[in-house]
Amino acid sequence: MKKILGLFSILALTVCSVQAQSISENAIGLRLGDNDGFGGEVSYQRHLGENNRLEVDLGWRDSNDVDAFKLVGLYQWVMPLDGNFNWFVGAGAGIGSFDAGENDGTFALVAGDIGIEYNFDIPLILSLDMRPELGFNDKYSDDLDLDIALGIRYQF
Numbered sequence: 001m002k003k004i005l006g007l008f009s010i011l012a013l014t015v016c017s018v019q020a021q022s023i024s025e026n027a028i029g030l031r032l033g034d035n036d037g038f039g040g041e042v043s044y045q046r047h048l049g050e051n052n053r054l055e056v057d058l059g060w061r062d063s064n065d066v067d068a069f070k071l072v073g074l075y076q077w078v079m080p081l082d083g084n085f086n087w088f089v090g091a092g093a094g095i096g097s098f099d100a101g102e103n104d105g106t107f108a109l110v111a112g113d114i115g116i117e118y119n120f121d122i123p124l125i126l127s128l129d130m131r132p133e134l135g136f137n138d139k140y141s142d143d144l145d146l147d148i149a150l151g152i153r154y155q156f
Contacts, residue, residue: 023047023078023086024155027125031057033149038070043151045076052077055090055113070096072133074113084119094133107137117151127151 027045038059046054053076060069072094078086090113097106115129131147 023053027153027155029153031149031151033147066098066100068098070094072111087116089114107135109133109135123155125153125155
């Protein structure tokens with residue numbers, strides 16, 4: 001009985017350590033999508049616990065019509081699917097600023113996030129996610145935007 005209990009304990013610790021390694025401590029890269037005209041974002045992820053992390057994304061737009069930036073922070077829960085595949089959900093908020101000639105100002109938003117990711121054996125992670133964002137500013141961002149993006153991040 002002690003041998004079975006010992007073997008079960010070792011197996012449980014092994015599974016827990018494998019589970020804990022499914023999220024890297026840090027990841028930095030790009031999140032490429034439509035993003036309501038912002039296009040790509042610089043993205044940083046920070047491990048917070050066994051199955052959760054913080055993601056911070058900075059996007060900017062520089063065009064003839066409008067110059068703007070947006071900073072979004074998301075708290076994400078990461079769950080394993082199969083092998084190196086994970087899926088995640090998250091919620092967060094953001095702020096931004098825009099300058100469109102005579103119309104300029106700031107805006108706020110709330111966001112959700114759902115997606116899948118693949119952790120390669122090399123320090124690379126690819127993800128595909130959908131982020132619905134609800135903006136709060138009647139001049140620039142006052143509606144629901146669905147942003148689908150591909151993430152490419154270096155893990156360290």
